[in-house]
Amino acid sequence: MTILDLPIELLNQLIVTYLNGLDLHRLAKTCSALKYILTDDAIWHRLAAERKGYDVRPETMTWKQVFYTEARCEHLFDINRSVLQDRILAYLEAMKSPKTLKCTNSNCEIGLPDLWLCLSKGCTSIGCGRTKQKHAFEHYTYGRPHCLTIKINTLEIWCYICKEWIGSLDAHPLERAKASHILSCIKSASSHPTHPLPLLTTDISLNDRRQKERKMYIFGKKDPLCFVAEGWLDEWKEFLIGNAGPPGEIDNGGLVDGRGKFRGNARPNLDYGFMAEGAYDQLVEAYGGGPKLSETELTEEHHGFLIQMIKTWRTPFASEDDPN
Ligand SMILES: [Zn+2]
Numbered sequence: 001m002t003i004l005d006l007p008i009e010l011l012n013q014l015i016v017t018y019l020n021g022l023d024l025h026r027l028a029k030t031c032s033a034l035k036y037i038l039t040d041d042a043i044w045h046r047l048a049a050e051r052k053g054y055d056v057r058p059e060t061m062t063w064k065q066v067f068y069t070e071a072r073c074e075h076l077f078d079i080n081r082s083v084l085q086d087r088i089l090a091y092l093e094a095m096k097s098p099k100t101l102k103c104t105n106s107n108c109e110i111g112l113p114d115l116w117l118c119l120s121k122g123c124t125s126i127g128c129g130r131t132k133q134k135h136a137f138e139h140y141t142y143g144r145p146h147c148l149t150i151k152i153n154t155l156e157i158w159c160y161i162c163k164e165w166i167g168s169l170d171a172h173p174l175e176r177a178k179a180s181h182i183l184s185c186i187k188s189a190s191s192h193p194t195h196p197l198p199l200l201t202t203d204i205s206l207n208d209r210r211q212k213e214r215k216m217y218i219f220g221k222k223d224p225l226c227f228v229a230e231g232w233l234d235e236w237k238e239f240l241i242g243n244a245g246p247p248g249e250i251d252n253g254g255l256v257d258g259r260g261k262f263r264g265n266a267r268p269n270l271d272y273g274f275m276a277e278g279a280y281d282q283l284v285e286a287y288g289g290g291p292k293l294s295e296t297e298l299t300e301e302h303h304g305f306l307i308q309m310i311k312t313w314r315t316p317f318a319s320e321d322d323p324n
């Protein structure tokens, strides 16, 4: 009797239990019967689920491809079915009275929207965000490895170890599939008639837009800078983090002098912030407003200090560019 005389279920079980990815690859090359078995994606489904905890498959991938994928956030796959169930119950319990929902730190009264539910099994922590008293972050630093947390009002997932929003538009399809599976489980559980969650609907609908705009907030090494009223930037940042809806038009009116030029006495970080021109142009397209205040229009006479400051800020970028 050879291994191939075993019943197929037992053979599958042996493969799933004992062989690693490389062994499978080698075996399939040397044995046509095993090669045949391994053409069945069901065996790869079991391998992906049992070995790696990959229990979802994006439509664009086979289970074999899923098995050989290395997810960016491995922590996400610690949330298996039973952890998810446990978290959904905690979530629904917490959301029964969203008006009184607040940070579980005993000295904190902060409520929605900046509240984060820890996704680790059996944990009941709900912490306020970093724009408030940072109790969610504190919980992570004391409670490792409780690294995954979900923003209650937008249902977006953050990993403290990966330092990333998880499952966003540009993430790996496997990560997106897993995150949207978690999301849809929570949504379908929370749409139950006895647990209506009215706060969630509008915030979730803006998640794609948030994710796109988060990626925009970058500085090119050489792009000219544009200046934007700090008040507007603050509102925009609140939108990006999911604490508020999108801001209105960009209003740089307070930054210009009588000549319609950038005021020389406007204060960086208090009256205005800056960003790459490309990002500014995209924001104007999305929000409207202005006027555009670009670095290219600065003059030594009116903006000597700012010109010097930008030069200093650019120095590390320049040395990255020119190592010699
Ligand atoms: Zn992670």
Ligand SMILES: [Zn+2]
Pocket: 118, 119, 120, 123, 124, 125, 139, 143, 146
């Ligand atoms: Zn926790």
Ligand SMILES: [Zn+2]
Pocket: 103, 104, 105, 108, 109, 110, 127, 128, 133, 134, 135, 136
């Ligand atoms: Zn708090």
